Amino acid sequence: MEKVTMKDVAKEAGVSYTTVSHVINGTRFVKPETEKRVQDALEKLDYRPNSVARSLRIGSTKTIGLIVPDASNLFFAEISRKIEDLGFKLGYSVILGNSDNDSKKQTNYINTLIAKQVDGVIFIATGGDVEVLESLHKNNIPVVIADRDVPLEFADVVLLDNETAGYEATKHLLDLGHKCIACITGPNYLSSSSKRVIGYKRALKEFGIPVNPELVRSSNFRFDGGMSTMTDLLESDCKPTAVFVLNDMMAIGAMAAIRKAGMSIPEDFSIVGFDDIELSSITTPPLTTIAQPFDNLAKQTIELLVGRIQGDCGDDHKRIILSAELIERESTSEKGNR
Numbered sequence: 001m002e003k004v005t006m007k008d009v010a011k012e013a014g015v016s017y018t019t020v021s022h023v024i025n026g027t028r029f030v031k032p033e034t035e036k037r038v039q040d041a042l043e044k045l046d047y048r049p050n051s052v053a054r055s056l057r058i059g060s061t062k063t064i065g066l067i068v069p070d071a072s073n074l075f076f077a078e079i080s081r082k083i084e085d086l087g088f089k090l091g092y093s094v095i096l097g098n099s100d101n102d103s104k105k106q107t108n109y110i111n112t113l114i115a116k117q118v119d120g121v122i123f124i125a126t127g128g129d130v131e132v133l134e135s136l137h138k139n140n141i142p143v144v145i146a147d148r149d150v151p152l153e154f155a156d157v158v159l160l161d162n163e164t165a166g167y168e169a170t171k172h173l174l175d176l177g178h179k180c181i182a183c184i185t186g187p188n189y190l191s192s193s194s195k196r197v198i199g200y201k202r203a204l205k206e207f208g209i210p211v212n213p214e215l216v217r218s219s220n221f222r223f224d225g226g227m228s229t230m231t232d233l234l235e236s237d238c239k240p241t242a243v244f245v246l247n248d249m250m251a252i253g254a255m256a257a258i259r260k261a262g263m264s265i266p267e268d269f270s271i272v273g274f275d276d277i278e279l280s281s282i283t284t285p286p287l288t289t290i291a292q293p294f295d296n297l298a299k300q301t302i303e304l305l306v307g308r309i310q311g312d313c314g315d316d317h318k319r320i321i322l323s324a325e326l327i328e329r330e331s332t333s334e335k336g337n338r
Helices: 006-013 017-025 032-045 051-058 074-089 103-115 131-138 162-175 191-206 223-235 248-260 294-309
Strands: 063-068 093-098 120-123 143-146 156-160 181-185 216-218 242-245 270-275 288-291 319-322 325-327
Touching: 006 017, 006 032, 017 032, 063 074, 063 103, 074 093, 074 248, 074 294, 093 103, 103 131, 120 294, 131 143, 143 294, 156 162, 156 191, 156 294, 162 181, 162 191, 162 242, 162 270, 162 288, 162 325, 181 191, 181 223, 181 248, 216 223, 223 242, 223 248, 242 248, 248 270, 294 319
Parallel strands: 063 093, 063 120, 120 143, 143 156, 156 319, 181 216, 181 242, 242 270, 270 288
Antiparallel strands: 288 325
């Protein structure tokens, strides 16, 4: 079946091609009775406008690209959903790309978004490597980086005060009397992970406790990574009584490892996670964690990008820093209660 054109609609409605164009695009007043004939013809013929051609005319596709590093991670799933909802309310469709932490896949998604002439991109998948942003920058596509940090000459940035959040998580365990506290980190090249570790070390120093490198283990931000890394910690010569895990997915994996080792939480071992994904409140026991401001992060990110697209943000890029909150649940207790 051949594609229905505006000429077909014009013939069906008994009007000119130009009149059909004005009705579709709202570019000129058309008498109500004439407009109704056109709308009836559009419905009867099931006409679908050429969005690419229209985008070329108006200079906007009303689409936004969103690239995340791991769609299976519930943090990225939750923040993606909130960004998509807010974008839709502002009139933008969101194209999601999951890079799987693969640089080649990430580059392919960037090239695809450029080819589709998206109006802007929200990026959560980059660390300190700014080269991945250069092609977007060269094509004058606005970019907002969420939950990561990059130099402001490349993009606007919305992120958490990760150092303070890491400090508060560790201080909570120290206040409970724990002195041998392990830390399961994410990949070292990610600014969010490295900043949380700085906060962890600052809290230990404040309490006069030296950092034991054997207790700081890097992992992959996934359930399996948390489980295997926690297993290694429990089998090492260093015997921590508590652990700060840098995201909830790994923390839930660590909880599984602790139970598998025949230990109870929090009677034998206290654990603090990070993110406050929905699953963290229904684990056994419910997980004490640092709550990311999901709603505010999504709101600030999408509004900043739309403002940049519409030319309302000026020339200088912005860095917006958000605060987190410690949510005390049942996975932590005083060391003396073990």
